[in-house]
Amino acid sequence: ASGSAFSASEAKRARGGGGGASALGLWWASFRSRAFRQKPVPVETVHAQGSRPQLTRSLSALDLTLMGIGGSIGAGIFVLTGVAAKEAGPGVVLSFALAACACVLNALCYAELSSRFAVSGSAYLYTAMAFGELPAVMVGVNLLFDYHVGAAAIARSMSVYFVKMLNGWGVALPEELGDYPVNAGVHVSALAPLFLAFFTLILSRGVEESKYTNMVLTSLKIMIVLLVVFGGASKVDSANWKPLAPKGISSIFTATSTVFFSYIGFDVVANAAEEARNPRYDLPIAVVVSLLCCAVLYCATTLVLTGLVSYQDISSSAPLSDALGHAGLKWGEQVIDIGATIGLGTTLLTGMYAQSRLYLSIARDGLIPEALGRVSGDRHVPVIAQIWCGLVAAALATPFDVEALSKLLSIGIMAAYSVVCWSTLSYRTQHDRKLIGWLGLFSLFVFGMSIAVRVMAPVYVSVPLAALAIFSAVPVFTLFSFDAGAPVGTYRCPWVPLIPILGLAANIFMAVHLHWLAWLRLAAVCLLVFAMQLARAWSLRHHDDPTRTAAAAYMPGGGGGDGLGGGDFAPDGAGDGDYERLPALPPGGPGGPGGGAWAEDEDDNDVKDDRSSVQHT
Numbered sequence: 001a002s003g004s005a006f007s008a009s010e011a012k013r014a015r016g017g018g019g020g021a022s023a024l025g026l027w028w029a030s031f032r033s034r035a036f037r038q039k040p041v042p043v044e045t046v047h048a049q050g051s052r053p054q055l056t057r058s059l060s061a062l063d064l065t066l067m068g069i070g071g072s073i074g075a076g077i078f079v080l081t082g083v084a085a086k087e088a089g090p091g092v093v094l095s096f097a098l099a100a101c102a103c104v105l106n107a108l109c110y111a112e113l114s115s116r117f118a119v120s121g122s123a124y125l126y127t128a129m130a131f132g133e134l135p136a137v138m139v140g141v142n143l144l145f146d147y148h149v150g151a152a153a154i155a156r157s158m159s160v161y162f163v164k165m166l167n168g169w170g171v172a173l174p175e176e177l178g179d180y181p182v183n184a185g186v187h188v189s190a191l192a193p194l195f196l197a198f199f200t201l202i203l204s205r206g207v208e209e210s211k212y213t214n215m216v217l218t219s220l221k222i223m224i225v226l227l228v229v230f231g232g233a234s235k236v237d238s239a240n241w242k243p244l245a246p247k248g249i250s251s252i253f254t255a256t257s258t259v260f261f262s263y264i265g266f267d268v269v270a271n272a273a274e275e276a277r278n279p280r281y282d283l284p285i286a287v288v289v290s291l292l293c294c295a296v297l298y299c300a301t302t303l304v305l306t307g308l309v310s311y312q313d314i315s316s317s318a319p320l321s322d323a324l325g326h327a328g329l330k331w332g333e334q335v336i337d338i339g340a341t342i343g344l345g346t347t348l349l350t351g352m353y354a355q356s357r358l359y360l361s362i363a364r365d366g367l368i369p370e371a372l373g374r375v376s377g378d379r380h381v382p383v384i385a386q387i388w389c390g391l392v393a394a395a396l397a398t399p400f401d402v403e404a405l406s407k408l409l410s411i412g413i414m415a416a417y418s419v420v421c422w423s424t425l426s427y428r429t430q431h432d433r434k435l436i437g438w439l440g441l442f443s444l445f446v447f448g449m450s451i452a453v454r455v456m457a458p459v460y461v462s463v464p465l466a467a468l469a470i471f472s473a474v475p476v477f478t479l480f481s482f483d484a485g486a487p488v489g490t491y492r493c494p495w496v497p498l499i500p501i502l503g504l505a506a507n508i509f510m511a512v513h514l515h516w517l518a519w520l521r522l523a524a525v526c527l528l529v530f531a532m533q534l535a536r537a538w539s540l541r542h543h544d545d546p547t548r549t550a551a552a553a554y555m556p557g558g559g560g561g562d563g564l565g566g567g568d569f570a571p572d573g574a575g576d577g578d579y580e581r582l583p584a585l586p587p588g589g590p591g592g593p594g595g596g597a598w599a600e601d602e603d604d605n606d607v608k609d610d611r612s613s614v615q616h617t
């Protein structure tokens with residue numbers, strides 16, 4: 001069968017032989033059938049469950065744009081700027097510009113997919129529908145890791161600014177409240193968990209409260225950034241910009257990978273897809289506009305920052321306020337402390353919001369505890385998931401400092417962005433499997449070329465690898481048709497496959513320049529997910545039907561006889577791979593009460609419903 005479904009003969013072999021061989025066969029069949037089964041693609045949300053409370057569509061294009069800006073401006077300017085400037089020197093301006101260019105390529109892919117699939121889950125959801133469960137969980141868990149670590153880093157920096165702000169007002173507080181060094185490797189913060197608890201409370205009250213809080217704080221933060229740019233420009237010393245890259249060109253690329261986290265805002269917008277009023281139009285606008293606004297503000301601010309003070313003297317935890325104070329702008333120092341304290345809150349607010357929606361999507365698929373997928377009936381938010389996000393971030397924020405945490409950032413985000421580029425191409429070709437092979441070969445050559453550039457390998461090594469990468473991309477342009485676009489009325493990424501290919505190459509290139517600890521963490525998380533999938537397959541080996549198709553297996557109860565009810569979607573007949581909602585049948589259909597019997601369409605490998613309708617509980 002197509003996709004991850006198993007043939008009857010394969011199932012027979014899995015069950016045959018007896019003894020340990022039979023158990024291992026069932027285990028392997030269960031693992032394979034689950035690992036790469038593709039999630040059916042709905043027109044509307046696949047989780048509509050009778051009278052169960054759901055998220056509400058209440059966010060406008062302006063709300064989404066401010067969420068994108070609020071999720072970006074803060075982490076980059078108020079936290080990671082200092083860390084990146086110490087690495088790249090004045091060239092950190094180029095690092096932000098390069099990261100913005102790479103993110104524009106990714107943002108256009110996000111704009112198409114979020115417009116087409118207006119459901120919470122972002123990169124996890126797109127991967128599950130394009131490539132299957134195992135890759136999706138790996139992407140989702142790594143993305144959550146970056147979200148949690150990012151929230152912890154921001155909370156730590158916010159506590160430092162808060163103490164400085166109160167001290168500037170004459171309220172004497174010990175600096176150890178924000179950052180207390182226990183020893184060389186451990187710095188404890190007492191305030192960071194309190195900030196995380198405060199924003200968890202706001203997010204748990206409802207999306208309206210979160211929306212207006214973000215609107216006020218983001219507006220104030222933009223005003224502070226503009227004040228720094230125009231006020232600090234008069235004190236810039238151009239001598240501080242020389243040399244541009246004191247540690248070499250490679251340091252600029254290393255810093256580019258670090259500050260890539262600063263543009264995470266448009267992923268926050270994609271996670272809000274299920275709460276957008278008009279997702280087909282509002283989401284693409286919010287994704288692109290928020291990214292462009294952030295890029296302009298970042299580049300202008302870092303240009304002024306590196307002109308105010310030598311890169312060697314820039315603070316890692318509070319770069320802007322320290323730089324303005326060093327230049328004699330005492331008023332600016334106090335304003336920055338106030339603005340940074342308030343502004344970093346929007347980054348925490350939107351980041352924790354996105355985390356909870358990602359948990360919600362994964363929980364709906366039954367891959368994590370169901371409680372994380374529950375939506376409050378009166379507040380219409382996933383309260384349990386929101387509280388969990390706050391607890392995890394608080395556990396990370398208490399003992400670690402910002403610089404140590406930043407070494408683990410970005411790798412999960414880059415992996416998610418890369419898979420989104422892959423998914424865009426996959427949907428445009430109706431999931432042609434040959435395309436995956438060519439994309440894999442292209443990614444491998446780009447990876448090799450990126451390593452050669454980082455280690456400054458001889459030209460006779462890097463140039464052939466670059467040529468191989470280009471040649472491996474040629475079949476993508478010549479052998480495949482990308483005319484199978486999104487449904488009418490949704491946004492289409494321009495210049496496909498060029499934009500996704502360039503985005504994929506940029507992501508890989510910058511990922512190679514990350515700290516080795518980030519790669520170690522990526523490998524550890526992926527191995528952990530793989531082991532958990534194996535363990536899950538072992539526990540369910542006697543309950544899985546290897547002949548069941550991927551779509552049936554993904555829908556709770558679909559053809560599996562588990563009594564949970566199958567999915568209530570079938571192909572909409574438009575030929576674009578989307579699904580439409582079907583009228584419900586009384587309980588008792590195939591595969592358990594209300595179970596839908598999904599099967600592969602032999603003509604085009606799409607999934608079809610072999611009865612008139614199904615019920616989804």
